[in-house]
Amino acid sequence: MILTVTLNAALDLTYRVPRVQPHTTHRVGEIAERPGGKGLNVARVLAALGHDTVATGLVGGRTGDALRTHLAGTAPGVVDALVPVCGQTRRTIAVVDASSGDTTMFNEPGPTVSAQEWARFQGVYRELLTGARAVALCGSLPPGLSAGSYAELVHIARSAGVYVLLDTSGEPLRRGTAVHPDVIKPNADELTQLTGFTEPLHAAHQARRCGAHAVVASHGPQGLLAVTDEGTWRASPPARYEGNPTGAGDAAVAGLLSGLAEGLEWPQRLARAAALSAATVLAPAAGDFDTAAYGRLLSRVKVAKAAE
Template sequence: KHMITTVTLNAAIDKTYYLPAFPLGKMSRVQRFNAAPGGKGINVAKVAAQLGEPVTATGFVGGMNGEIIKQLLDQIGIAHDFVSVAGESRLCLNILDEAKGTSTELLEQGPSVDEGAQKAMETKIRDLASRSRIVCFSGSLPAGVPKDYYVGLVAIAKEAGAYVILDASGDALRFGLEAKPDMIKPNEDEVAALLGIEVADEEALRQAVETLLQKYDMDRISVSLGGAGSMIAAKTGCYRVKTPKVDVVNTVGCGDSFVAGMAVSLARGSSFEDGLALASAAGTSNAMTDQAGMIDPEVVDRLRQQVQITRL
């Protein structure tokens, strides 16, 4: 079994507007836009598929937007197995101001998920995880589910024998940690918040991630440092990863692309360092494209050879 399953509890249509300028309080006509199936887990699925690994996307979808999300996934050949809910899946809008190079995200709340659907998801995860090597849970929790909803789902996936990646933030991450996922991808602020400390510099960050890793008996913790690369703690030590400088077009979805690279390398049984290079290259390649969850496999191949990994 080497399939990857991605879980997006609040699936979305990611709509990107490309504007030469974005004057606030003024009317703009949108000449160029793109609509894609999105939400963090679906972005992970798209990038894993582009890297050539079999993947199944699950999560909650609802209404016409839910139908569109499934159709868009069909069009790009990604297998999916969602739980349907009442209400309408959300639209996540990313407005790229091409002059300023800024990205403004407007994320709808999405549908509320009732108890019946919550239970149905537990059954779905049990089934998919038993056939998967890796299960990635990504993104915020939808309305209607308890704050600790990830705890039960992560536990089910682990019991079924899958390697579990949890990419969430705030309470969803804090509670989810109790089920001891194998990997998490918090940012610096989240690391500080989880431990209730301040993280002033990279040395403090190293100590903090190592503490977290031991506390929850995890396999690895990756902390993105944006254009400066990332830091990753694993059982064998802590590493600083530097990625090559590139022309950044759109950073939305870089974290998801990193997770996808990690999941692919774990599914393939690659070495730790090769996996780290692939994940970092996938994240960087995503930043060079104008769509979230989009990479260029040839660029990834070139970049992964330029990723520098130093043991701290």
């Protein structure tokens, strides 16, 4: 089983409007509601790839109830082990401008989590780890949790002997990296913020010095750069694809962990991650991946060993 953790889950709303114009009133033509939060996106892709997948994290309030209902409806292969909290799960509103295709986002902060709720979550997390091959810790932290919360979860997973991937940003990434996760998956900005370096290879090496055993940095349409103790690789899709990049990073995480669980070597894991990522950009619905495109891309992603 692969476990995913989403501490700041969300009810994602997508609004389509003819054109976004600040300081005016927009009649929303079309609404979509779906479960959001990076760990839940990872879980959906893992389940679609046929892996036993358990999603935990924190949910609360009416928006939390709506999220769970949508999760059961849209990702039936994902076991819902979300832990209830008193506050209300945040909404995110993505307003899609039909004239330009651009998106304007409004993200609520999320519920304030108490110390008691955090302790209760950790208990559930420890239990779930006993059956897990790997765990993905993904996304932002809700209010109330300290910046060291992911570091605690990394430490617990490492102590339990479970392979742990961390995908977050800022101070929670810095602290989580310091306690030696098996892999971190920053994008270019997150990697620069962590290390102070803008050159990808330098930055990835520096991130390993900060504590990560391996670094898989995502560079949007250019693909992935992996620096590990077995070598350094670049995984590049055959072309640049136009589309919606929402969830592309989460699909890459699912690719890495599913490959690990199947005993694939780094180059094959990276090929899968890059192919899933590109197939997500190509999918008509944000955050889903295009199964046919994934199949086509998998053999065409180029994975090249790079100089250290």
